[in-house]
Amino acid sequence: MKSSVITFPGSNCDRDIDVALKKFGFKNKMVWHTDAELPKSDLVVLPGGFSYGDYLRCGSMASKSKIMHSVINFANSGGMVMGICNGFQILVETGLVPGVLLRNKYLEFICKNVFVKINDKKNKYFKNVDNEVLEFHIAHNEGNYFCTNDQLKEIEDNNQIAINYCDENGKIEDQFNPNGSIKNIAGIFNKEKNVLGMMPHPERMIDASLSGDDGSLFFKNLINNLK
Amino acid sequence: MKISVIITLKKDVLDPQGKVIHQTLDGMGFDDVNEVRQGKYFEIDTKETDKDKAKAKVEEMCKKLLANLVIENYKIIDPK
Numbered sequence: 001m002k003s004s005v006i007t008f009p010g011s012n013c014d015r016d017i018d019v020a021l022k023k024f025g026f027k028n029k030m031v032w033h034t035d036a037e038l039p040k041s042d043l044v045v046l047p048g049g050f051s052y053g054d055y056l057r058c059g060s061m062a063s064k065s066k067i068m069h070s071v072i073n074f075a076n077s078g079g080m081v082m083g084i085c086n087g088f089q090i091l092v093e094t095g096l097v098p099g100v101l102l103r104n105k106y107l108e109f110i111c112k113n114v115f116v117k118i119n120d121k122k123n124k125y126f127k128n129v130d131n132e133v134l135e136f137h138i139a140h141n142e143g144n145y146f147c148t149n150d151q152l153k154e155i156e157d158n159n160q161i162a163i164n165y166c167d168e169n170g171k172i173e174d175q176f177n178p179n180g181s182i183k184n185i186a187g188i189f190n191k192e193k194n195v196l197g198m199m200p201h202p203e204r205m206i207d208a209s210l211s212g213d214d215g216s217l218f219f220k221n222l223i224n225n226l227k
Numbered sequence: 228m229k230i231s232v233i234i235t236l237k238k239d240v241l242d243p244q245g246k247v248i249h250q251t252l253d254g255m256g257f258d259d260v261n262e263v264r265q266g267k268y269f270e271i272d273t274k275e276t277d278k279d280k281a282k283a284k285v286e287e288m289c290k291k292l293l294a295n296l297v298i299e300n301y302k303i304i305d306p307k
């Protein structure tokens with residue numbers, strides 16, 4: 001399986017995701033944001049970080065960069081595109097996934113482990129994951145998911161919510177919502193579910209001795225689903 | 228020609244920064260404030276000399292980059 005990770009000026013999780021993808025069997029290529037063409041890929045990842053210093057709105061500049069034309073075409077033709085953290089912010093700015101990510105409700109940068117509940121398994125990202133709840137890591141200042149009421153209705157009707165913030169038993173309540181996101185939304189799909197944007201970082205959970213192993217579950221499963 | 232744009236959050240969008248500014252103003256003794264909403268201001272100096280054409284261009288900029296229309300409104304101010 002071939003993957004590509006796009007590096008923007010200010011990306012800082014691009015190497016982490018590179019390590020994670022390779023660990024679980026992807027042949028990964030790093031792609032610079034000024035490139036015009038994507039290499040042949042089964043998966044494209046927009047990594048976390050602070051592309052363009054978060055100027056104007058997080059992800060807004062990166063969403064207009066040269067490589068993104070190819071990424072958008074790839075996604076629109078059914079290609080798998082995953083945006084993590086700043087990558088999620090870039091995805092909402094392209095319009096590939098609905099909604100926006102606002103400043104966290106309590107104006108704090110949040111850096112901690114969280115539990116997320118998988119809301120939908122009828123997609124290539126979470127199909128065959130045995131667990132209902134995964135422990136991932138978040139580190140962001142603008143992760144407060146917001147959309148209009150009309151968008152929310154559409155998202156729910158199409159089952160586009162990927163993961164919700166919850167407790168370790170999968171209980172989705174306000175007290176387990178770290179950033180004020182509508183409905184505790186931590187990740188969301190496009191309608192066709194080939195594009196996934198999420199705030200948590202699975203690539204930070206690929207080594208039990210360092211942090212945790214739920215990211216390993218996610219990536220092992222993902223590569224199997226793509227075969 | 229210089230054209231100015233003001234971008235504000237839509238009414239229903241939470242503005243935590245505006246809230247904190249309001250609270251601080253309150254604490255400083257400005258206790259008659261109903262609400263504070265924070266926004267952005269841009270000055271765009273364009274080569275275009277026709278006022279209507281320049282405004283149309285800036286409007287396109289607002290829609291494509293400067294504002295995110297899910298959460299923000301834009302207002303273009305007439306050039307002097």
